[in-house]
Amino acid sequence: MLKIKGLEVKLEEEDKQILKGVDLSIAPGTVHAIMGPNGSGKSTLSYVLSGKDGYEVTGGSAALEGEDLLDMEPEDRAAAGLFLAFQYPVEIPGVGNMTFLRTAVNAQRKSRGEEELSAGDFLKEVRAKAKDLKIDADMLKRPVNVGFSGGEKKRNEILQMAMLEPKMCILDETDSGLDVDAMKLVSEGVNALRSEGRSFLVITHYQRLLDHIKPDIVHIMANGRIVKSGGPELALEVENNGYADILAEVA
Amino acid sequence: MALAKLKIDTTEARLADVVVPQGAAWGNAARADAMARVRQMGLPTKRDEYWKYTDPASLTAAESPEAALFVNDEGPLFENVDRVKIVFVDGFFDADASDDLSAEGVEIERLSDAMATDIHWAKDLYGVLETRGQTPVERPLAALNTALATDGVVIRVTGKAAKPINFIYLHNDTSSDAILHNLVKVEAGAEVTLLETGPAAARFSKQLEVEVADNGTFHHVRAQGRDHERRAVTHCFARIAANSTFKSFTLTFNGVLTRNECVLEIVGDDAVAHVAGVCVGDGRDFHHDDTVFITHDALNGESRQVFKKVLRNGATGVFQGKILVKAGAQKTDGYQISQSLLLDEDSQFLAKPELEIYADDVACSHGSTSGAIDETALFYLRSRGVSHDDARNLLTLSFLAEALDEIDDEGLAEELRDRLEGWLSRHS
Numbered sequence: 001m002l003k004i005k006g007l008e009v010k011l012e013e014e015d016k017q018i019l020k021g022v023d024l025s026i027a028p029g030t031v032h033a034i035m036g037p038n039g040s041g042k043s044t045l046s047y048v049l050s051g052k053d054g055y056e057v058t059g060g061s062a063a064l065e066g067e068d069l070l071d072m073e074p075e076d077r078a079a080a081g082l083f084l085a086f087q088y089p090v091e092i093p094g095v096g097n098m099t100f101l102r103t104a105v106n107a108q109r110k111s112r113g114e115e116e117l118s119a120g121d122f123l124k125e126v127r128a129k130a131k132d133l134k135i136d137a138d139m140l141k142r143p144v145n146v147g148f149s150g151g152e153k154k155r156n157e158i159l160q161m162a163m164l165e166p167k168m169c170i171l172d173e174t175d176s177g178l179d180v181d182a183m184k185l186v187s188e189g190v191n192a193l194r195s196e197g198r199s200f201l202v203i204t205h206y207q208r209l210l211d212h213i214k215p216d217i218v219h220i221m222a223n224g225r226i227v228k229s230g231g232p233e234l235a236l237e238v239e240n241n242g243y244a245d246i247l248a249e250v251a
Numbered sequence: 252m253a254l255a256k257l258k259i260d261t262t263e264a265r266l267a268d269v270v271v272p273q274g275a276a277w278g279n280a281a282r283a284d285a286m287a288r289v290r291q292m293g294l295p296t297k298r299d300e301y302w303k304y305t306d307p308a309s310l311t312a313a314e315s316p317e318a319a320l321f322v323n324d325e326g327p328l329f330e331n332v333d334r335v336k337i338v339f340v341d342g343f344f345d346a347d348a349s350d351d352l353s354a355e356g357v358e359i360e361r362l363s364d365a366m367a368t369d370i371h372w373a374k375d376l377y378g379v380l381e382t383r384g385q386t387p388v389e390r391p392l393a394a395l396n397t398a399l400a401t402d403g404v405v406i407r408v409t410g411k412a413a414k415p416i417n418f419i420y421l422h423n424d425t426s427s428d429a430i431l432h433n434l435v436k437v438e439a440g441a442e443v444t445l446l447e448t449g450p451a452a453a454r455f456s457k458q459l460e461v462e463v464a465d466n467g468t469f470h471h472v473r474a475q476g477r478d479h480e481r482r483a484v485t486h487c488f489a490r491i492a493a494n495s496t497f498k499s500f501t502l503t504f505n506g507v508l509t510r511n512e513c514v515l516e517i518v519g520d521d522a523v524a525h526v527a528g529v530c531v532g533d534g535r536d537f538h539h540d541d542t543v544f545i546t547h548d549a550l551n552g553e554s555r556q557v558f559k560k561v562l563r564n565g566a567t568g569v570f571q572g573k574i575l576v577k578a579g580a581q582k583t584d585g586y587q588i589s590q591s592l593l594l595d596e597d598s599q600f601l602a603k604p605e606l607e608i609y610a611d612d613v614a615c616s617h618g619s620t621s622g623a624i625d626e627t628a629l630f631y632l633r634s635r636g637v638s639h640d641d642a643r644n645l646l647t648l649s650f651l652a653e654a655l656d657e658i659d660d661e662g663l664a665e666e667l668r669d670r671l672e673g674w675l676s677r678h679s
Binding site: 052090093 | 631633637649652
């Protein structure tokens with residue numbers, strides 16, 4: 001599904017190398033988790049993959065189902081099936097949540113050469129999916145993320161994911177700012193979307209999210225590289241012993 | 252002193268050959284009085300504090316600069332609104348193109364007919380609010396309009412008007428110089444919506460005087476046409492009585508020069524006065540100026556000024572807005588916001604927000620900002636599959652939303668929003 005080879009990235013405006021050769025291959029239908037200490041480059045990886053400005057790729061490649069991602073505009077990456085659930089979802093005053101969702105869904109359908117969803121079909125689908133995430137009619141009407149609590153914002157991200165039906169979902173610290181109940185709700189939303197044709201990359205500091213969204217493979221990232229990969233037990237090791245042991249071991 | 256003298260001499264020279272239209276007795280007196288005020292004040296120049304950001308030279312020149320005609324492929328606005336159409340072509344009333352001027356709840360007459368009637372309510376309004384609006388800031392171009400208006404319509408609203416009244420201003424002559432003066436008198440408890448659409452002329456001077464009596468309601472929605480080369484100076488003077496509502500919204504596309512002055516006076520308790528505007532301009536030759544002055548002279552008044560401008564490719568936007576709260580106007584709630592979205596570094600927004608308060612129990616706030624498109628929000632939208640241009644347009648509309656929300660009638664607002672979307676997609 002997603003193939004990253006030797007990806008090297010620096011900040012555009014300063015001479016600071018963030019990613020120093022990331023290799024990662026995610027098979028269809030699998031869930032990968034990336035853990036790592038602050039500043040290891042986890043969020044940068046998610047931004048570079050989704051096309052945020054401010055980064056310069058100095059080497060390597062990233063492809064989604066064989067298509068080179070790095071040359072594409074962010075909207076084309078989305079249409080190709082990539083989705084990033086933001087760590088800090090952006091508030092957009094003046095744009096209704098429902099309008100935003102419909103614009104996004106139809107923009108992607110259009111760029112894939114599919115028919116736009118009719119207002120009725122869209123409404124039916126959005127209501128059903130919102131209900132599962134306990135998003136009420138008021139939240140759908142309000143401007144995008146404006147005045148939403150931390151939990152509401154993250155649920156709204158998952159709703160967008162459910163509506164857009166991407167192939168490759170990247171979750172950037174989706175657990176940050178969530179209480180236990182909200183984390184459970186968000187995880188259930190993610191798990192409901194797990195399918196053979198859809199892969200996930202879950203970026204997190206803590207093992208507890210992985211109790212809910214069970215990964216197939218766990219990677220440890222440090223200093224711009226993936227330094228160790230393993231099964232779910234690797235996350236438990238981090239939880240129990242911290243990163244120090246692992247980092248010392250690979251150093 | 253020398254400057255003041257020079258200004259008066261220049262004004263005298265400019266007005267030497269000007270002929271004040273003649274009509275009936277009270278009209279002639281009002282015009283003569285207005286002309287005397289123009290002579291005493293002198294025509295504005297860029298040296299005047301009130302014209303610091305906008306050069307009035309092309310508005311005061313003897314000849315109107317030419318303006319190419321523009322064919323609007325979008326068709327006229329408000330076609331599906333059941334309304335009384337009153338058509339002016341290059342500043343002259345066109346009876347054939349207009350609807351029958353009768354509708355339930357309103358009495359509509361041509362200004363010249365009203366002036367030909369010795370005893371007429373219009374006598375107590377024509378140039379009267381304009382004269383009141385000359386202090387504390389002089390507005391000589393408004394007085395000039397009162398003196399020279401060649402046409403216009405006077406409307407008395409006696410009940411709930413059955414349908415909106417739409418002034419349609421057509422521009423068919425590349426060098427037309429139109430001077431219109433309209434009056435609206437909303438009687439106690441009466442209610443009307445006035446629509447104004449179109450560019451009107453190569454150069455357009457327009458004045459609207461509105462009197463809203465107790466419990467009256469006046470809604471005003473205006474769209475100033477898409478002609479690129481037209482110039483306009485417009486004045487709206489309103490006196491707002493107890494428990495009454497005045498709401499005015501203006502949408503401006505294009506135009507070389509637009510100066511919209513709005514002078515509102517709340518004279519009765521518990522009254523509401525809102526004035527809002529959206530302008531979108533593209534290019535170095537776009538200059539748009541909103542100048543607003545709201546006076547609170549009664550208890551518990553509420554006023555709002557909401558102005559938003561989208562500027563690109565070197566366009567200029569100006570906002571001069573003032574809230575004056577007189578002594579005794581307690582419990583006043585005044586709000587003023589003026590914001591610009593600068594789509595590039597060449598465009599500029601010049602703002603002068605002012606508060607002057609002589610009462611101690613009031614809530615007044617004002618804010619003014621200039622900013623670019625929020626890159627984070629832009630990326631967020633694009634990461635969801637929305638194209639760069641669509642995302643920028645969506646964010647632009649969201650920037651304008653607060654001003655558009657000032658239009659109470661959702662249908663009218665929707666139509667203007669559609670036009671804005673059209674403009675944005677053409678100017679991507």
